[in-house]
Amino acid sequence: MPAFTAPVPLALYIHIPWCARKCPYCDFNSHEARGPVPERAYVDALLADLEQDLPRVWGRRIESMFIGGGTPSLFSAEALERLLSGLRARLPLRPDTEITLEANPGTVERGRFAEFREAGINRLSIGVQSFDDEQLRRLGRIHDRRDAFAAAEAAHAAGLDNFNLDLMFGLPGQTVEQALADIANAIALQPAHLSYYQLTIEPNTLFHQSPPTLPDEETTDAIQRRAQAELARHGYERYEVSAYARGETRRCRHNLNYWEFGDYLGIGAGAHGKLTDPASGRIHRLWKLRHPRDYLERAGSPAGIGGDEPIRETDLPVEFLMNALRLIEGVPAGLFPERTGLPLVALEPGLNRARERGLLVGDPKRLQPTDLGLRFLNDLLQEFMP
Numbered sequence: 001m002p003a004f005t006a007p008v009p010l011a012l013y014i015h016i017p018w019c020a021r022k023c024p025y026c027d028f029n030s031h032e033a034r035g036p037v038p039e040r041a042y043v044d045a046l047l048a049d050l051e052q053d054l055p056r057v058w059g060r061r062i063e064s065m066f067i068g069g070g071t072p073s074l075f076s077a078e079a080l081e082r083l084l085s086g087l088r089a090r091l092p093l094r095p096d097t098e099i100t101l102e103a104n105p106g107t108v109e110r111g112r113f114a115e116f117r118e119a120g121i122n123r124l125s126i127g128v129q130s131f132d133d134e135q136l137r138r139l140g141r142i143h144d145r146r147d148a149f150a151a152a153e154a155a156h157a158a159g160l161d162n163f164n165l166d167l168m169f170g171l172p173g174q175t176v177e178q179a180l181a182d183i184a185n186a187i188a189l190q191p192a193h194l195s196y197y198q199l200t201i202e203p204n205t206l207f208h209q210s211p212p213t214l215p216d217e218e219t220t221d222a223i224q225r226r227a228q229a230e231l232a233r234h235g236y237e238r239y240e241v242s243a244y245a246r247g248e249t250r251r252c253r254h255n256l257n258y259w260e261f262g263d264y265l266g267i268g269a270g271a272h273g274k275l276t277d278p279a280s281g282r283i284h285r286l287w288k289l290r291h292p293r294d295y296l297e298r299a300g301s302p303a304g305i306g307g308d309e310p311i312r313e314t315d316l317p318v319e320f321l322m323n324a325l326r327l328i329e330g331v332p333a334g335l336f337p338e339r340t341g342l343p344l345v346a347l348e349p350g351l352n353r354a355r356e357r358g359l360l361v362g363d364p365k366r367l368q369p370t371d372l373g374l375r376f377l378n379d380l381l382q383e384f385m386p
């Protein structure tokens with residue numbers, strides 16, 4: 001039976017499942033809001049949902065919170081205030097807890113960020129995607145380039161300097177020059193953090209039904225290489241496959257917890273959690289009903305749970321590495337036994353093969369991908385499949 005010798009940190013994810021409009025590339029659990037969002041009922045549901053989860057985390061402190069979506073910035077500051085005070089009343093938080101809110105530039109009127117800050121939000125993640133109006137239109141976004149600039153400026157003005165911009169690359173017909181123009185615009189806005197995602201075509205999206213023409217691999221490779229160099233030149237260090245931070249203190253603590261295989265509670269429609277139970281030696285994945293209507297009806301009762309399954313011991317190595325090896329510096333080897341409860345020898349055959357193939361660095365004290373390993377992460381993970 002796996003044995004846990006150190007406490008596992010705990011984070012909280014809160015999912016808000018509505019958007020003003022559904023983007024044609026997006027497969028997240030987000031639904032077009034037809035009319036006003038039922039924020040009062042939803043905050044009640046979230047708090048009831050949390051109460052049901054509480055016995056699983058008695059006595060543990062929350063290290064970070066992330067309110068994601070969907071478009072959480074559709075909620076009023078009052079609703080978020082009520083949510084955050086309800087969470088604080090039910091859970092001990094670390095004094096300087098990072099509390100991030102995802103915001104869509106098309107939903108940010110003047111003064112809203114200041115209200116969000118008042119409510120307790122101390123980090124924003126702004127979904128810019130691109131600064132090119134033609135691209136934004138193709139991506140079905142509700143905002144334009146001016147809204148994107150205004151949102152970042154409003155974040156600074158509200159004293160929320162610790163903000164992230166989400167950008168995507170490999171957009172339909174995108175050239176290297178266009179992508180670099182997006183990067184230059186992002187840098188000029190001085191975000192603390194940048195998430196730079198390659199656009200992927202996901203099943204169950206409009207783009208999957210009628211795919212746009214995307215740039216070839218040579219172009220996307222060049223975009224990534226040159227964007228990375230440009231970001232580095234301006235002090236943005238790549239610390240994860242898609243994440244860049246202006247110094248170590250600006251890394252996203254909440255996401256680091258996922259990559260370091262920490263625990264998290266997930267509340268809200270379709271939210272996933274991962275919880276270690278040292279008594280049984282098991283790590284569980286737990287998720288909530290996906291559809292907002294069903295969730296609103298049943299959250300807080302056993303019928304609101306979508307599923308609850310222990311991770312099989314044979315799957316733990318790959319589940320751990322699929323997160324940890326996204327980090328450019330990897331993790332100390334000792335984190336594997338700490339977070340999975342398994343001895344390091346469980347990784348040995350895979351480690352040897354991956355090191356021989358030049359996919360992992362040789363240092364036995366670290367689990368760290370080489371440049372090649374990072375580029376062919378799936379190949380690297382194959383070595384650890386059960």
Ligand SMILES: C[S@@+](CC[C@H](N)C(=O)[O-])C[C@H]1O[C@@H](n2cnc3c(N)ncnc32)[C@H](O)[C@@H]1O
Nearest residue numbers: 025026028069070071104127166197198199200
């Ligand atoms: C769940 S979304 C929430 C952010 C917010 N709703 C918004 O879009 O403004 C988080 C981020 O995932 C990225 N994303 C969503 N779908 C993607 C896809 N198919 N390929 C790459 N990145 C994607 C976008 O950059 C998006 O900002």
Ligand code: SF4
Nearest residue numbers: 019022023026030070
């Ligand atoms: S606004 Fe964000 S979450 Fe909503 S559909 Fe678009 S990408 Fe998805």
